[in-house]
Amino acid sequence: MTKELDWSNLAFGYIPTDYNVRCRFADGKWGPIEVSQSEYIDMHIAATCLHYGQEVFEGLKAFRGADGKIRVFRLEENARRIRQSAIGIKMEPVPEEIFAEMVKKVVKLNERFVPPYGSGASLYIRPIEIGMSAQIGVHPSSEYLFMILVTPVGPYFKEGFRPTNICIMREFDRVAPKGTGRWKVGGNYAASMEAGEKAHELGYSAVLYLDPKEKKYIDECGPANFFAVKDGVYITPASESILPSVTNNSLMTLAEDMGIKVERRHIPVEELAEIQEAAACGTAAVASPVAEIHDLDLDVKYIVAKDGEPGPVTTSLYNRLRAIQLGEEPDTHGWNTIID
Numbered sequence: 528m529t530k531e532l533d534w535s536n537l538a539f540g541y542i543p544t545d546y547n548v549r550c551r552f553a554d555g556k557w558g559p560i561e562v563s564q565s566e567y568i569d570m571h572i573a574a575t576c577l578h579y580g581q582e583v584f585e586g587l588k589a590f591r592g593a594d595g596k597i598r599v600f601r602l603e604e605n606a607r608r609i610r611q612s613a614i615g616i617k618m619e620p621v622p623e624e625i626f627a628e629m630v631k632k633v634v635k636l637n638e639r640f641v642p643p644y645g646s647g648a649s650l651y652i653r654p655i656e657i658g659m660s661a662q663i664g665v666h667p668s669s670e671y672l673f674m675i676l677v678t679p680v681g682p683y684f685k686e687g688f689r690p691t692n693i694c695i696m697r698e699f700d701r702v703a704p705k706g707t708g709r710w711k712v713g714g715n716y717a718a719s720m721e722a723g724e725k726a727h728e729l730g731y732s733a734v735l736y737l738d739p740k741e742k743k744y745i746d747e748c749g750p751a752n753f754f755a756v757k758d759g760v761y762i763t764p765a766s767e768s769i770l771p772s773v774t775n776n777s778l779m780t781l782a783e784d785m786g787i788k789v790e791r792r793h794i795p796v797e798e799l800a801e802i803q804e805a806a807a808c809g810t811a812a813v814a815s816p817v818a819e820i821h822d823l824d825l826d827v828k829y830i831v832a833k834d835g836e837p838g839p840v841t842t843s844l845y846n847r848l849r850a851i852q853l854g855e856e857p858d859t860h861g862w863n864t865i866i867d
């Protein structure tokens with residue numbers, strides 16, 4: 528059956544796999560890890576996730592390496608982050624050991640869906656936790672379901688690693704200044720959909736959000752972090768309303784390994800006129816290079832990729848990270864978990 532999958536042409540969509548794994552929190556404790564073949568959840572119509580958005584999630588990937596082994600990238604970081612997200616919206620945090628065990632289990636069980644080396648495709652891993660208690664009063668649930676589904680996804684850059692245009696629109700914020708931006712909660716995505724769709728209609732790949740308090744500094748780039756290269760320095764926003772991206776963190780480490788200076792600081796919008804490279808970064812694409820940034824309200828265009836090509840720093844960081852994920856280069860930071 529998997530022979531029929533055209534790995535290199537898979538979309539970032541949902542393709543059913545054989546199993547998902549689940550774990551329930553009730554009566555003050557986490558239960559056993561369950562393996563399920565169902566794609567559905569049986570839940571109460573008054574569950575808190577449905578009414579009050581008690582939902583947090585993660586996204587990470589498994590890759591088939593050059594040596595045929597399956598590697599999952601930095602799962603400990605996602606285990607830590609989903610706990611922070613859960614605590615942030617008063618949900619029961621999943622113990623990191625349970626998270627790790629479930630990731631390994633669900634990948635192993637769906638091994639035949641891990642795309643072959645060289646296809647550019649990977650197995651996307653989606654952990655999600657939801658509040659399950661039936662209640663109408665607004666207070667945290669006492670029961671939770673944590674589950675992980677996996678689905679194979681195609682290469683992000685089907686037409687090659689090419690820069691795209693993004694835009695700044697001041698009429699929308701994804702998150703509040705001291706709100707939920709630092710956590711991976713579904714509600715942030717709901718709040719970003721209108722702006723995202725509007726940007727797509729106008730031909731942009733994403734919205735470059737400004738900080739929601741002063742609208743002076745660069746914040747996030749759609750559902751991804753933003754970095755730029757200015758005079759050889761890797762700069763990325765320091766902000767309490769952005770999600771700490773595992774990819775951004777990894778790229779910063781690789782940049783330092785390569786002798787590139789890294790600055791995490793406020794980046795005023797006007798500074799976009801002085802950068803030579805920019806990219807959105809996250810698990811889906813690793814780094815998605817930016818060609819131009821159009822400030823729609825001020826009618827200013829920042830031409831980042833002057834020749835329309837991805838810049839040298841972005842390209843080498845992208846290649847380094849991909850090579851580590853695929854086992855082509857030594858994993859000197861111990862980022863990969865091999866599934867055997």
Ligand SMILES: *Cc1c(COP(=O)(O)O)cnc(C)c1O
Nearest residue numbers: 750751752770772773774809810
């Ligand atoms: C998931 C996510 C990212 C990217 O994080 P990675 O760990 O690199 O995948 C960035 N911003 C937001 C808002 C996100 O939800």
